[in-house]
Amino acid sequence: MSYSIPEVGQKAPDFSAPDQDSHQVSLGDFSGQWIVLYFYPKDDTPGCTTEAKDFTELSQDFSKLNAKILGVSVDSEKSHCKFINKHNLSITLLSDPEHQVADAYGAWRLKKFMGKEYMGVERSTFLIAPDRTIAYTWAKVKAKGHGATVLAKLQELI
Numbered sequence: 441m442s443y444s445i446p447e448v449g450q451k452a453p454d455f456s457a458p459d460q461d462s463h464q465v466s467l468g469d470f471s472g473q474w475i476v477l478y479f480y481p482k483d484d485t486p487g488c489t490t491e492a493k494d495f496t497e498l499s500q501d502f503s504k505l506n507a508k509i510l511g512v513s514v515d516s517e518k519s520h521c522k523f524i525n526k527h528n529l530s531i532t533l534l535s536d537p538e539h540q541v542a543d544a545y546g547a548w549r550l551k552k553f554m555g556k557e558y559m560g561v562e563r564s565t566f567l568i569a570p571d572r573t574i575a576y577t578w579a580k581v582k583a584k585g586h587g588a589t590v591l592a593k594l595q596e597l598i
Contacts, residue, residue: 444546445545445546445564445577445579446545446546446566446574446577447574447577448573448574448575448576448577449573449574450573450574451572451573451574452467452475452477452566452568452572452573452574453467453544453545454466454467454468454544455467455540455541455544457512457534457535457536457540457541458517458534458535459517459520459532459533459534459535460517460520460521460524460532460533460535461517461521462517465510465532465534467568467572470508471570472506472570473506473507473508473570474502474505474506474507474508474567474568474569474570474575474594474598475507475508475510475566475567475568476495476502476507476508476509476510476565476566476567476568476590476594477510477512477545477565477566477567477568478491478495478509478510478511478512478563478564478565478566478581478586478590479511479512479513479541479542479545479547479561479562479563479564479565480492480511480512480513480561480563480583481513481560481561481563482513482514482515482561483513483515483519483520483522483523483533484519484522484523484526484527487563487583487584488513488583489523489527490583490584491511491563491581491583491584491586491587492511492523492527492529492531492533493527493529494583494584494585494586494587494588495509495511495531495587495590496527496528496529496530496531497587498587498588498591499530499531501591502591502594505591505594505595505598506570507594508532509531509532510531510532510533510534511531511532511533511534512533512534512536512541512542512547512561513533513534513535513536513561514535514536514537514539514542514561515533515535515537516535516537517535519535520533520534520535539561542561545564545566546564547561547562547564548560548561548562549561549562562579562580563580563581563582563583564577564578564579564580564581565577565578565581565586565590566578567590567593567594567597569597575597576593576597578590
């Protein structure tokens with residue numbers, strides 16, 4: 441199975457998915473803004489919580505640079521609400537239960553854990569420029585400190 445991951449300079453795949461409040465969110469909603477589109481495996485797990493909290497702590501810094509943070513997982517809107525409330529998150533989380541957004545960005549992949557293979561979300565991030573092109577990508581992300589890494593890259597590119 442081959443995975444199509446958008447490359448730097450390519451147009452970002454369009455998407456539409458509900459956020460934690462059941463509002464449809466699309467790429468086109470953020471005209472003229474940078475977007476940090478990050479994919480994570482599951483709400484309220486240690487790595488995913490670390491990453492979401494890092495992005496929340498830095499959300500004002502991203503805002504000052506005209507950047508919107510969007511986290512995507514296959515979890516439900518209800519799960520996202522619980523996750524946000526439990527950890528006081530200030531970022532937008534999109535629900536992608538049929539993994540259509542993850543597929544479009546090559547984040548839905550064959551994974552291995554303890555000898556078993558299964559399909560799931562690979563932690564990855566896409567920095568999308570205001571002109572809707574991919575400005576930078578990160579694959580197989582390590583959660584700790586990732587928010588700061590993305591912020592540094594955004595500051596470098598602006």
